[in-house]
Amino acid sequence: MLAHEPELLNQLKKCVRCGQCRSVCPVFAVLGKESAAPRGKVFLTEMLHKEKLPLSEEMAGQLTACLLCEACSQECPSGIPVHRYVSIARSHLAKKGYYKFKRQLFGKLWPRTRFLSLAGELLKAYQHLGIRSLARGLGLTRLLPGSLGQAEAVLTTVPRQRARQLLPTVTPAQGEKRGRVYYFLGCATDMLFPHIAQATVKALSQQGFEVVISPELNCCGMPQLGNGARDTAVSLAARVLEQIETAGAQWVVSDCASCGAALKEYPQLLAGTELAATARTWAERTREVTAFLAEQGLREITASSTLPLTVTIHDPCHLARGLKQKAALRLFLQQLPGVEVREMAQADRCCGGAGTFFATNYQLSQTILAEKVANIRQSGAQVVVTPCPGCILQISHGLRQQGLPVLVKHPVELLTSLSPRDYK
Ligand code: SF4
Numbered sequence: 001m002l003a004h005e006p007e008l009l010n011q012l013k014k015c016v017r018c019g020q021c022r023s024v025c026p027v028f029a030v031l032g033k034e035s036a037a038p039r040g041k042v043f044l045t046e047m048l049h050k051e052k053l054p055l056s057e058e059m060a061g062q063l064t065a066c067l068l069c070e071a072c073s074q075e076c077p078s079g080i081p082v083h084r085y086v087s088i089a090r091s092h093l094a095k096k097g098y099y100k101f102k103r104q105l106f107g108k109l110w111p112r113t114r115f116l117s118l119a120g121e122l123l124k125a126y127q128h129l130g131i132r133s134l135a136r137g138l139g140l141t142r143l144l145p146g147s148l149g150q151a152e153a154v155l156t157t158v159p160r161q162r163a164r165q166l167l168p169t170v171t172p173a174q175g176e177k178r179g180r181v182y183y184f185l186g187c188a189t190d191m192l193f194p195h196i197a198q199a200t201v202k203a204l205s206q207q208g209f210e211v212v213i214s215p216e217l218n219c220c221g222m223p224q225l226g227n228g229a230r231d232t233a234v235s236l237a238a239r240v241l242e243q244i245e246t247a248g249a250q251w252v253v254s255d256c257a258s259c260g261a262a263l264k265e266y267p268q269l270l271a272g273t274e275l276a277a278t279a280r281t282w283a284e285r286t287r288e289v290t291a292f293l294a295e296q297g298l299r300e301i302t303a304s305s306t307l308p309l310t311v312t313i314h315d316p317c318h319l320a321r322g323l324k325q326k327a328a329l330r331l332f333l334q335q336l337p338g339v340e341v342r343e344m345a346q347a348d349r350c351c352g353g354a355g356t357f358f359a360t361n362y363q364l365s366q367t368i369l370a371e372k373v374a375n376i377r378q379s380g381a382q383v384v385v386t387p388c389p390g391c392i393l394q395i396s397h398g399l400r401q402q403g404l405p406v407l408v409k410h411p412v413e414l415l416t417s418l419s420p421r422d423y424k
């Protein structure tokens with residue numbers, strides 16, 4: 001299984017079975033059994049590689065019970081990237097005929113732009129024509145397979161227009177031009193949160209950056225990496241790099257930490273191919289948008305303008321451990337007048353959303369989410385900020401369920417709520 005990954009194969013041997021990874025794993029904290037622990041998954045990978053265990057549905061299920069949150073990989077004293085093994089093992093099982101539905105959805109259908117557009121339109125019709133209310137009222141959502149009937153409640157209302165229908169391909173810089181950025185506009189922001197895409201473009205433009213987007217929706221490959229379709233992720237990565245190369249930009253920014261983290265994975269994903277060097281170049285030049293603005297320095301904001309807000313931060317896993325840009329997010333917030341940050345406990349612990357995890361492991365996901373909501377409540381903040389559409393969906397769902405009147409925002413929205421006269 002790891003024959004083409006000599007480095008990973010070598011690292012596998014470094015597991016000393018110390019169990020330190022278990023202390024940070026949200027899944028192990030809930031399930032409490034060794035097969036759910038990162039160490040158990042490393043062992044499973046080793047057995048799979050050595051073909052010492054027969055493949056089974058039980059094994060496929062054990063591998064599904066992982067958020068790919070990278071907490072274990074960061075914690076491991078031997079530097080073992082446990083989450084990568086899980087991703088590779090899932091792809092291995094998928095190739096052997098497991099995860100059929102996911103492989104079909106993420107490997108074959110999702111990469112097709114027309115499929116995603118059609119899915120968005122159907123979802124919109126389902127919600128806007130009252131079918132959702134009717135289906136819920138009649139209890140028909142319970143007939144959806146697995147936990148999809150419950151997970152359906154996590155989804156926000158799909159806006160009538162996608163971000164790409166609202167934004168030009170090129171938005172000029174305001175004032176003195178500081179550079180040109182390629183804004184990677186991912187699937188979730190495009191279809192579910194066009195107002196965040198608009199805020200991202202507005203903020204970058206106001207800060208002096210010309211913004212280029214691709215008119216064509218192209219997934220970053222993260223859902224494929226998580227759902228057993230690594231080969232599809234490779235071809236998506238090649239397509240994304242081609243779009244970036246033709247944009248003539250100096251940096252890539254994204255308002256979705258997961259899309260950004262996917263780009264950071266490209267060098268590893270495309271190692272040994274002719275795109276390896278290109279992947280490395282752009283991985284180094286990829287930033288989450290608020291981290292990018294903090295790094296570049298915000299234009300001076302007058303002391304008179306204030307946003308009287310208490311804010312707590314939820315660090316998406318892909319911001320904290322994928323991009324490693326959580327310090328930059330704090331630096332960004334410090335520069336907004338009137339924003340008081342109240343750190344919640346375990347701000348960078350996974351919220352349980354984890355891409356599609358909330359849909360495939362709804363109950364487990366909700367137990368993990370409950371802890372996050374308790375920490376938000378404890379912070380006493382008015383607003384939770386998090387630069388990830390998936391986390392926004394999941395946390396909003398948790399807050400709704402608990403009846404907690406706390407807003408969930410992308411941090412870039414705080415900057416665009418300032419008006420032009422607030423700048424010197
Ligand atoms: S994966 Fe790392 S932290 Fe976990 S048991 Fe092995 S060596 Fe220890």
Ligand code: SF4
Nearest residue numbers: 025066067069070072
């Ligand atoms: S990636 Fe996260 S959920 Fe998966 S084993 Fe590691 S700590 Fe646990």
